[in-house]
Amino acid sequence: MTGIKHIVWDWNGTLLDDNHANLSAVNEVCGMFGRDPVDLEHWRSIFRRPLVPCYEELIGRGFADGEWERANTAYDRHYAAALPRCSLAQGVPGVLHDWAATGRTQSLLSMASHEHLVPLIAERGLSAHFTRVDGRRFDTVDDSKADHLIAHLAGLGADPATVVLIGDIDDDGHAARKAGARAILVASGMMSRERLEATGHPVADTPAEAVRVLRGV
Structure with missing residues (x-):
């Protein structure tokens, strides 16, 4: 170096x-798609970019038209609500x-x-x-x-x-x-x-x- x-x-x-805020927002997305909540260890084991295939792995299927946009909006809203506590x-x-x-x-x-x-x-x-x-x-x-x-x-x-x-x-x-x-x-x-x-x-x-x-x- x-x-x-x-x-x-x-x-x-x-x-x-902001790990707790991220995880809380991720589990908000899980709830939207009928997926059980995940813990931080699991999320850290699969998180990656690009985000879309990462979240598709999370929910266990591909996104239909408009679903990624809805998921992204829900994540942002939930994360923003938790951000002041970070x-x-x-x-x-x-x-x-x-x-x-x-x-x-x-x-x-x-x-x-x-x-x-x-x-x-x-x-x-x-x-x-x-x-x-x-x-x-x-x-x-x-x-x-x-x-x-x-x-x-x-x-x-x-x-x-x-x-x-x-x-x-x-x-x-x-x-x-x-x-x-x-x-x-x-x-x-x-x-x-x-x-x-x-x-x-x-x-x-x-x-x-x-x-x-x-x-x-």
Whole structure:
């Protein structure tokens, strides 16, 4: 991890501890389709992008016309209701202060919609930590973060070789590879440690530990 000058942070499941809100919203979708509720361990074992086939596996069948849109709307509504009860992840915002104290920079990139994300970061008092905050500004065929990360780095004017993405799912690792950056994955979010380790990227338990790995401490 030598030569890293900039961290791109993921939000959900990385800086924000929202597993319970995610699971509650997922089980709202389960109820819509007559599927028994799932526990967090099961959800972390199957969650992936693209989301549509992931949810089709969850409910045990393909979506008919309009059903994915209804499921997505229900998820968003239920998640939004639970969001105020979500706290920042362990060690946040301290880890953001500590990284800034090294004289290096950081930004935030999330697959949550940009219009939803920006005020949320401001409400949490975190905006000043980041040189750029981007949510999902466009759709992609494969529903991956990769093209969003490439656009994010272009907006920063950053050399991908000097960047590490810290996120909580395998798609964060895939996005970093495609963009020419590096990745550290945290096992406190939406994927099990075993699935994250299978990517070949370093895995940490918390954002603070991820930065210690990055700094070789």
